Amino acid sequence: MCESCMSECASIPETEKISGKSVSIEQLIMEVNKKLEVVFKIERSLEDMKTTVDFYAEKYQELFEFKKKTENKVKYLEQQTVYLEKRNKALEERIVDMEQKEKERNIEIVGLEKKDNEDLKSIMATLSKKVGVLSEDIEQVKRVGQEKQDKQSRPLPIIVTLRTKTAREQWLKQRKQVITNDDIYNDHNNNRIYINEDLSKYLRQIFWMAKKELKPMYKYIWVQNSKILVKASEVNKKIHAIRSQEDITQLMKCATRNDNVDSETTSRT
Structure with missing residues (x-):
């Protein structure tokens, strides 16, 4: 309390009858001050809370x-x-x-045994006569790949570059013929020689992966006009083209889904 209030309080009797109790003015004022202090603290808390909430x-x-x-x-x-x-x-x-x-004018010859001092162009001329195509269309012949030390390994493939795409198609039309090394060398070697399309490294890898992962589900996997094609069976004649690993994964999912549907149908029957 200020000094003026203190002087006024001094003239008031020390006790008054309030609510039937004898209470001194000082005590009353102290109680009021305590209440006001609590109210003040609550107001400050509310202001702080409001500030915090706003923040x-x-x-x-x-x-x-x-x-x-x-x-x-x-x-x-x-x-x-x-x-x-x-x-x-x-x-x-x-x-x-x-x-x-x-590679649109190239073919790949697989399975032809390598001989010492071989003349590939002459050998290809002999092969062309066997399959019934013109040897004059042969422009370049070379073996590709890295030679392996293992004598049991397959001979390196041969890439033949022809003069025209038409000549290439003529060779590929004859690839179903059964030609052996004996037909070329007359050495009683009956290992078959295959005529394939020359694929890029990427397509060759996709073709290999397709045969590895899809063979249990798709009976026919082949290459035609530089496209990798698959067909489930003679009954399901739908042909799918494969261009990437995603296509292989998708075909595997479809085949698995179809197998599950067939299994459920059979169990219900």
Whole structure:
């Protein structure tokens, strides 16, 4: 209390009858001051709480706006990722097509034994007569790959470059003929010689993976016009083209799904 209040309080009797109790003015004032102090503290707490709530509300709004912007950025990046994946796939397919186009006049001869001091062009001329095509169309012949020390390993394949695509088609039409090394060398070697399309490294790998992973589910897997094709059976004559590992994975899923449907149908029957 201030001095003026103190002087006024001094003139008041020390005790008054309040609510039937004898209470001194000093005690009453002290009690009131305590109550006011509590109220003041509560008001301060409420003000602090209001300030805190306002602060967190502002931060929440900032976080909400940040979240919205982030979601928009993520959505944009996902769209960009899908676009880039499609573009990358298109570029890969284009590169594969370009690589394969460089081989459009080539054929691959597999299984022909290698002899000492071999004259490949002369050997190819003999082979061309056996299959009934013109040897004059042969432009270049070479063995490709790295020689292995193992004598039991298969002979390296031979790449034959022909003058025209038409000549290549003539050779490929004869690939079902059964030609052996004995037909070429007259050495009683009955190992068969195969005439194949010359595939790029990428398509060769996809072809190998297709035969490895799809053979249990697809009876026919072959190459025609630089395209890898598969067919389940003579009953299911639908032909699928394979251009990538994703195509192989998708065909495996479809085959598994069909097997499960057939199993459920059989069990119900």
